[in-house]
Amino acid sequence: MSKMFYPSLIVDSIRDITTELLAENTIKGLILDIDNTLVANHVAEADENAIEWVESIKSAGYKVCIVSNAAKSRVTRFNDKLQLYALHRAMKPMAGAFKKASRMMGLKNANVAVVGDQIFTDVCGGNRAGMFTILVKPIDRKEGKFVQFKRIFEKRVLKRYADKRQG
């Protein structure tokens, strides 16, 4: 199993990503996925939970950029209240948008963490870009057919990841 699929860290939700955790790992900026990471897929605007958490990160001096595979309209509406750097139609897991995001934030790739709910888009792309990768549990279990299909393989990766950690 390729290490490209292994996250640097697994957490339950964005709330577990604290400024202490970022400081420990010499992270200066975050790249955030939207769907099933910050909010459930069907939620159009940033909710209280997402806004509060993002503000706590930003006010501590960290840079934040949204990188989403979603269409411009989805990303723009979601970002309306947050006013973050944002890239849409990112073509994750290709690394291009991640590298562009770190340039926008003025940071080195090694000092950036990618936060997302999918191994084969967020984690894989972040690893390719040489970034720290944080896998969060998906907010909503109701997902499209293609994502459900990918989850089967994600489970296998996570099993091996867990076995490796124990062994």
Ligand SMILES: [Mg+2]
């Ligand atoms: Mg997602």
